[in-house]
Amino acid sequence: MRTDFTPEQLADPATAVAEAVIRKCVHCGFCTATCPTYVLLGDELDSPRGRIYLIQNMLEQEAEPAPQVVKHIDRCLSCLSCMTTCPSGVNYMHLVDHARAYIERRYRRPLAERAIRALLAAVLPYPRRFRLALGLARFASPLAPLFRRTPQTRPLAAMLELAPRTLPTPLQQDATPVAKPVGRVALLQGCAEPVLRPQIRAATLRLLARLGYQAVAAPGEGCCGALVHHMGKEEAALEAARRNVDAWSRLIEADGLDAILITASGCGTTIKDYGFLLRGDPVYAERAARVSALARDISEFLAPLDLPSPQRSGITVAYHGACSLQHGQKLPDVPRSLLEGAGYRVVTPTEAHLCCGSAGTYNILQPELAGRLGDRKAANLERLDADLIATGNIGCAVQIGVRSNRPVVHVVQLIDWALGGPKPDELVDLQVEN
Ligand code: SF4
Ligand code: SF4
Numbered sequence: 001m002r003t004d005f006t007p008e009q010l011a012d013p014a015t016a017v018a019e020a021v022i023r024k025c026v027h028c029g030f031c032t033a034t035c036p037t038y039v040l041l042g043d044e045l046d047s048p049r050g051r052i053y054l055i056q057n058m059l060e061q062e063a064e065p066a067p068q069v070v071k072h073i074d075r076c077l078s079c080l081s082c083m084t085t086c087p088s089g090v091n092y093m094h095l096v097d098h099a100r101a102y103i104e105r106r107y108r109r110p111l112a113e114r115a116i117r118a119l120l121a122a123v124l125p126y127p128r129r130f131r132l133a134l135g136l137a138r139f140a141s142p143l144a145p146l147f148r149r150t151p152q153t154r155p156l157a158a159m160l161e162l163a164p165r166t167l168p169t170p171l172q173q174d175a176t177p178v179a180k181p182v183g184r185v186a187l188l189q190g191c192a193e194p195v196l197r198p199q200i201r202a203a204t205l206r207l208l209a210r211l212g213y214q215a216v217a218a219p220g221e222g223c224c225g226a227l228v229h230h231m232g233k234e235e236a237a238l239e240a241a242r243r244n245v246d247a248w249s250r251l252i253e254a255d256g257l258d259a260i261l262i263t264a265s266g267c268g269t270t271i272k273d274y275g276f277l278l279r280g281d282p283v284y285a286e287r288a289a290r291v292s293a294l295a296r297d298i299s300e301f302l303a304p305l306d307l308p309s310p311q312r313s314g315i316t317v318a319y320h321g322a323c324s325l326q327h328g329q330k331l332p333d334v335p336r337s338l339l340e341g342a343g344y345r346v347v348t349p350t351e352a353h354l355c356c357g358s359a360g361t362y363n364i365l366q367p368e369l370a371g372r373l374g375d376r377k378a379a380n381l382e383r384l385d386a387d388l389i390a391t392g393n394i395g396c397a398v399q400i401g402v403r404s405n406r407p408v409v410h411v412v413q414l415i416d417w418a419l420g421g422p423k424p425d426e427l428v429d430l431q432v433e434n
Pocket of ligand 1: 034035036037038046047048051075076077078079080081082083092
């Protein structure tokens with residue numbers, strides 16, 4: 001694609017990266033067919049190709065973002081389905097991330113939008129605040145129908161509707177000491193997952209100990225930064241990345257690490273991109289690249305290991321591949337193979353490539369589109385008539401869980417169970433043969 005940036009514009013490294021991405025696009029439009037917003041709305045400006053045009057114009061003209069442009073960029077889920085489809089290797093993720101940061105710097109959103117975004121950025125990345133907010137949400141849930149009445153307050157309604165009715169009790173999350181470890185790994189604590197489903201971390205720690213891996217804590221580690229990054233809050237995202245690079249680098253430099261494990265695939269996609277995000281930072285670039293190289297989704301880490309039998313059988317699992325895993329990390333089949341290897345019968349829904357609408361804070365900020373995608377995904381999963389639904393990302397588990405009567409669990413909980421761990425709490429009503 002021809003571009004018209006000036007040499008002065010291209011002197012800015014971020015603009016130069018954006019221009020290189022735009023130039024790779026050949027306008028073929030293959031990506032439109034797999035873009036969830038284009039599938040729903042049928043508007044070229046809500047397709048990857050249309051958004052690339054909008055972003056190009058905005059950046060070339062150094063224009064103040066127009067509300068119409070912001071609307072179409074905001075509607076993008078960052079699901080990265082377009083990157084899987086694109087035959088030209090367009091790195092849409094880096095382009096849209098840059099566009100979001102540009103919009104955040106130069107566009108003044110209406111007050112209600114600014115307030116809700118500030119609230120999300122101030123609460124979600126911090127487990128204590130998030131837990132407190134979920135506690136308050138339980139009391140405020142009767143207000144959801146009221147908030148649903150106006151577009152400005154709909155995100156508040158979405159927040160209340162997504163909040164669980166009961167919160168799980170925090171679990172003991174310290175790793176068991178392993179006598180003669182075969183390896184040493186850090187396990188990302190994360191922000192939303194330990195509050196919403198502490199069972200996922202507990203299962204992972206049990207499994208790692210059983211497989212002979214010593215999991216170690218990284219003091220100072222926090223939210224990966226994905227939530228604020230997807231809202232265009234670049235500085236906050238870079239701050240989170242630097243803090244985590246510092247925390248993991250201390251472990252790497254002290255006793256070494258075999259891997260940095262992540263059980264929420266949305267976080268994994270961002271951590272694997274730390275090397276890119278901090279590429280221009282002379283203090284962090286090298287260490288950030290090292291951290292990204294060590295980052296592994298838990299399914300990616302487990303897949304090559306020689307996992308022991310006993311196995312679990314007679315259970316049909318509907319596997320939902322999170323976009324961050326199938327498109328962001330290019331691991332579409334690994335969790336499925338892992339589950340099959342552990343004895344589960346695995347089925348996948350039609351439109352498996354389409355996002356469930358969770359997408360970080362998307363189901364709060366774009367509740368209408370997210371709701372349509374969530375309903376569509378849940379219906380496709382229901383049709384499989386499986387015993388349960390499994391996924392590898394907490395956001396998807398919540399988005400699908402509020403729309404399905406079937407239990408939704410993390411893949412690692414099923415692997416832990418198959419290899420000797422307890423039956424996941426979510427499956428208490430499931431009758432099993434063995
Ligand atoms: S990231 Fe997803 S929603 Fe955004 S343009 Fe690509 S396919 Fe469409
Ligand atoms: S598939 Fe790739 S090259 Fe074709 S229009 Fe989409 S982004 Fe551009």
